[in-house]
Amino acid sequence: MSLRLKRMKEKERRERRKRYIVVIGIAVIAITIAVYYAKETGTYKNSRVWSFDSYAKGVIPEGFSSTDKHWSIIADHDLAYSKPNVIMHSSSKDGDNASDNSSSSSNSSNDGDGNGADTNVDTSSYLYSLLINSEGVYSNFKASVNVKITGNGSAGLVFRFIDSSHYFVLMVDAANDRFSLCRMDPGRLLCLHDASVSIENDRWYNITAHVSTQAIVGYLDGEPLLKRYDQHYMSGMIGLWARSNTSAFFDDLQIYY
Structure with a gap:
């Protein structure tokens, strides 16, 4: 060769x-x-569902703790998403007197995955009211809740909650017609990614968060509108959130993990 x-x-x-x-x-x-x-x-191996229907009127559900006195169970067949009970957040006097200084991250540089510059929304945590379930800490999960706002307020789903200064919230904002993913840092709430959506009063919305160690995806009525790669607060509790001047109703909190 x-x-x-x-x-x-x-x-x-x-x-x-x-x-x-x-x-x-x-x-x-x-x-x-x-x-x-x-x-x-x-496929998630475990799940929990809180319909709030087995609790007496006026109480805080077992396993939950609130940051103020404005949360309670009410029994009303007309208001509830799944009858008969619903969780109500009543507007506080302090919240009514507080100005809404919210600003949208849509005004900042932002790419398609929501990795834009953080926007300073507020500097006072007393403007927000929380009802937190303390029975579990979660890192990879899907959580959802049905929310209805009366008036021009904002309310939503809390996750990766560590304390009142460290958590995430997916919120519907009727005052600014937006669906937002925000992160609470000490002393300020940062809106990281917004979607312009017409938010109507007295209408039920389903908010869902798909959360992994790498990403957060926010769904509104089944539509994936927000996505954020964020590794702050890698695990935490879940719960409900409302601006203090907001009257809102919540029903059927669920988590799959």
Whole structure:
């Protein structure tokens, strides 16, 4: 066999090895992504549902704690999403006197995944009222709640809650017609990603958060409107949230984890 032919065959073998390495590399990456995706978004093994229907009127549900006295169970077949009971947040006097200094992150530089500059919304945590379930701490989960606002206020779903200065909230904002993902840092609430949506008074909305260790996806009535890659507060409790000057109703809080 001539030297030239040997060199050609050796070159072919090297090219085949390179192709095999590339194919194997792609396969390994694909398998890794598939395993990760299955781990992060696969079937949840556990679930909890709070319909609030078994509690007496006027009480705070067992396992929940509130930051003020404006949360309570009411029994009203006309108001409840799933009859008969609903959680009500009543507007506070302090909240009525507090100005709404909210500003939207849509005015800041923002890419399609919601990774824009954080926008300072407020500097006083007393403007917000929370009802937190303290029975579990979650990192990978899907949580949802039905919310109805009366008047020009804002209310939503809290998750990754550590304390009243460290948490996330997905909110509907009737005053500014938006659906927002916000993060509470000490002394200020930062709106990270907004979607312009007409929010009507006296209408039920379903807010859902799909949360993993890598990303947060916010759904409004089943539509994925917000996405944020954010690793602040990697785990925490869930609960309900309202601006203090907001009258709102909540029903059917659920979590799958």
